[in-house]
Amino acid sequence: MWAGLWASQFTTPPLQCHVTSTLTYENDCKPDENGKKGASRWSHCRKRGADGNLRKSYEVEEPGKCSHSSRRPESFTTPESEGPVSRVKNWGDEVEAEEMRSNVRRDMHRYRRRILEADFPQRDRKISSGSSDSRDSRDSKESPAKGDLETDETTLIRRQKQINYGKNTLAYDRYIKDVPKDMRQPGVHPKTPNKFKKYSRRSWDQQIKLWRVKLHAWDPPAEEGSDLQQIEEIDLGEIMDFELDVECSADTESQCPTSSGASLLETEKFKLKDAT
Amino acid sequence: MDSAWTALDVVTQTMVQKAIADPKTVDLEKLSNAIVDQSLKDLSFCKDAGRMCYAVVQAEVQKAATSVFRRNLLTRLQQEFTAREETRNHSVQEWVCLVTFICSIFDYIKVNNAPLVALVDPIYDCLFRLAQPDALMNEEEVDCLVVQLHRVGEQLEQTNSQRMNQLFYLLRDGFLLQEDLSSMTRLLLLEILEFRASGWTLTNTAHKYYYSEVVD
Numbered sequence: 001m002w003a004g005l006w007a008s009q010f011t012t013p014p015l016q017c018h019v020t021s022t023l024t025y026e027n028d029c030k031p032d033e034n035g036k037k038g039a040s041r042w043s044h045c046r047k048r049g050a051d052g053n054l055r056k057s058y059e060v061e062e063p064g065k066c067s068h069s070s071r072r073p074e075s076f077t078t079p080e081s082e083g084p085v086s087r088v089k090n091w092g093d094e095v096e097a098e099e100m101r102s103n104v105r106r107d108m109h110r111y112r113r114r115i116l117e118a119d120f121p122q123r124d125r126k127i128s129s130g131s132s133d134s135r136d137s138r139d140s141k142e143s144p145a146k147g148d149l150e151t152d153e154t155t156l157i158r159r160q161k162q163i164n165y166g167k168n169t170l171a172y173d174r175y176i177k178d179v180p181k182d183m184r185q186p187g188v189h190p191k192t193p194n195k196f197k198k199y200s201r202r203s204w205d206q207q208i209k210l211w212r213v214k215l216h217a218w219d220p221p222a223e224e225g226s227d228l229q230q231i232e233e234i235d236l237g238e239i240m241d242f243e244l245d246v247e248c249s250a251d252t253e254s255q256c257p258t259s260s261g262a263s264l265l266e267t268e269k270f271k272l273k274d275a276t
Numbered sequence: 277m278d279s280a281w282t283a284l285d286v287v288t289q290t291m292v293q294k295a296i297a298d299p300k301t302v303d304l305e306k307l308s309n310a311i312v313d314q315s316l317k318d319l320s321f322c323k324d325a326g327r328m329c330y331a332v333v334q335a336e337v338q339k340a341a342t343s344v345f346r347r348n349l350l351t352r353l354q355q356e357f358t359a360r361e362e363t364r365n366h367s368v369q370e371w372v373c374l375v376t377f378i379c380s381i382f383d384y385i386k387v388n389n390a391p392l393v394a395l396v397d398p399i400y401d402c403l404f405r406l407a408q409p410d411a412l413m414n415e416e417e418v419d420c421l422v423v424q425l426h427r428v429g430e431q432l433e434q435t436n437s438q439r440m441n442q443l444f445y446l447l448r449d450g451f452l453l454q455e456d457l458s459s460m461t462r463l464l465l466l467e468i469l470e471f472r473a474s475g476w477t478l479t480n481t482a483h484k485y486y487y488s489e490v491v492d
Binding site: 094102103 | 341343346347348350351353354387388390392393394395398
């Protein structure tokens with residue numbers, strides 16, 4: 001008997017799923033307001049839209065109704081990607097990512113302008129007071145030709161994150177208060193790597209490591225448990241990100257999902273103790 | 277900002293002042309929650325709350341180089357947004373406050389002079405909800421809808437014009453086809469339709485038509 005009922009459901013034209021009694025949703029619902037939710041012929045049978053959010057007028061008391069929505073994937077993992085992706089984006093994360101992107105773009109514009117100025121020096125060139133990581137355009141030996149800039153946004157953002165980790169330390173704060181920029185001596189004083197120059201992955205990561213080691217010279221004075229203090233400067237988020245950058249094979253740009261955060265924590269502790 | 281300021285209790289007022297002076301001395305998560313809580317209760321507060329939040333965000337960026345307050349604010353807002361339908365069901369007033377507050381944040385808080393892209397679709401979702409037939413029956417929801425469109429409509433359209441077009445189809449349909457709308461609602465809808473059609477501004481004629489009886 002049930003089989004018969006099922007069969008009758010399935011022989012009706014697919015566009016009209018005869019489930020209208022409790023569904024308050026009309027078939028000709030404007031696909032636009034649920035545009036993101038996937039306007040397929042089964043849309044109104046589905047509990048969730050393609051973006052993962054519950055549809056507004058879904059009524060739960062219809063078990064087994066549209067089981068030919070087996071078109072819905074079991075998980076939200078697409079074959080090409082690294083793994084299940086969180087369906088609902090976090091506003092805080094999104095805003096911070098957007099901020100980082102626009103900061104990098106702004107830095108790029110400033111840097112390009114600075115390079116142009118270096119090529120065509122003006123009489124009273126004003127030194128900008130804003131902090132920036134790429135101030136060496138005036139050194140024509142090092143200054144890259146206009147076509148030789150690193151422009152890949154993913155790379156730039158990754159490099160900027162690494163720079164930010166270094167700048168978020170007490171050591172860096174103390175360093176910039178201690179030594180004004182015009183008093184810096186090359187070789188003696190640590191210099192932030194220039195993210196716009198072309199470097200291999202390995203080279204860049206090495207420059208960052210050396211820069212951070214040098215910065216440790218400005219660590220706050222040793223107190224009881226100062227080793228602990230230094231380690232606490234690095235939070236786990238930093239480790240995970242840094243590790244992804246470092247552990248992957250040096251010449252590839254791919255992000256390898258690893259989970260051995262602990263091993264890098266050990267490496268970091270080791271380096272810090274080395275540097276003290 | 278006066279009305280917004282006095283709407284806050286003394287404790288929160290003090291927290292805001294301290295946060296602006298020295299962000300590190302204040303529990304910014306607690307502050308963001310206090311501001312959101314007040315916004316959901318008080319419609320006059322939430323219009324200007326965005327400006328207050330902006331002040332705290334700026335202070336934190338400049339003095340502490342962190343963005344804890346903004347992050348907490350956004351996380352809390354996202355929670356409230358996710359629960360908006362239930363909120364609307366138990367209090368239309370609170371729902372209206374929520375939409376007003378989110379739009380106020382969108383209006384004031386920028387990232388490198390660009391609007392918060394993360395809020396664009398959620399705001400559209402809210403406006404679409406307000407444009408539904410059942411919501412058009414409530415004058416407070418219609419009022420909220422048109423006020424927000426006046427305020428942030430142009431910016432929203434710049435970031436996603438397609439959704440704005442769709443929203444206005446709904447508004448036009450509501451105005452033309454929905455029979456049970458109050459005359460005030462119709463007037464508000466007509467005004468916003470004209471407002472957008474003139475490029476998010478009112479021509480002199482239109483202004484005279486709609487506001488001639490409004491005491492300045």
